[in-house]
Amino acid sequence: QVQLVQSGAEMKKPGSSVKVSCKTSGGTFSSYTISWVRQAPGQGLEWMGRIIPIFGIPNYAQKFQGRLTITADKSTDTAYMELSSLRSEDTAVYYCARGGPTGTDFWGQGTLVTVSS
C-alpha cells in the first residue's frame, strides 16, 4: 500500500523559511514524480512544483520561482519542499502527491503552515 507521510504543522514568522518533508513507502520512489500542492484557507488547490527523484531535477510554477526549492533523497524515499521569504499569504495546507502515467494518485495527509508575526 502506497503511503505518503508528511511532517507536522509549522508556525513561522514573516520573512523566514519552512521545510516540509514527505516520506513515501509502498512504491518505487524514483520512478514517479512528487508534486507539491497548496491550499490556502477556503481556497482551491494550487500546484507549486514537482521533482522526478530518478533525475533529481525540479520544475517550479512561475509564481514560486526563486522562493521554492524541491529536493528528493533517494536513500530515504523522502521528498522535501522548502519555501523562503514567507508572508502571511503563504498560510496554507501543503500537500505532497505522487504522479505517474495515469496522473496523480496518492496524496500525503497535508501539513498546515501558518505564517504570523
Place this chain on the structure above:
Amino acid sequence: DIQMTQSPSSLSASVGDRVTITCRASQGIRNDLGWYQQKPGKAPKRLIYAASSLQSGVPSRFSGSGSGTEFTLTISNLQPEDFATYYCLQHNTYLSFGQGTKVEIK
C-alpha cells in the same frame, strides 16, 4: 501554462439528483485528466483517471467523459456522502487544477 476552467463554481442538489461538472482546458490535453473529491480537512481523493476510467473502489455512480479540451464529471443518483468539493486536474504538462465545484445540499 495550461489553464483549466471549471464550472459551475457551486451547485445545490438533492439526494438522488444527477449532477454534471465541466472542465475546459486552454489547449488540448488528450485524456490526461483526473477528477478529485475533497472533503473539509482531508486530502483530495481521485475518482476518475484518464478522463473516463473509474478509480478502484469508487462507486459506479461517478463517471467521466471527454478528450482534448472538454471534460465532464457526472454523478448520478447523488448520495449524502457526495456533498463535497470536486476538482479537475490535468497532468499533460506539469499540473493545473480547475477552480473547484462545491456541491451543496438543496
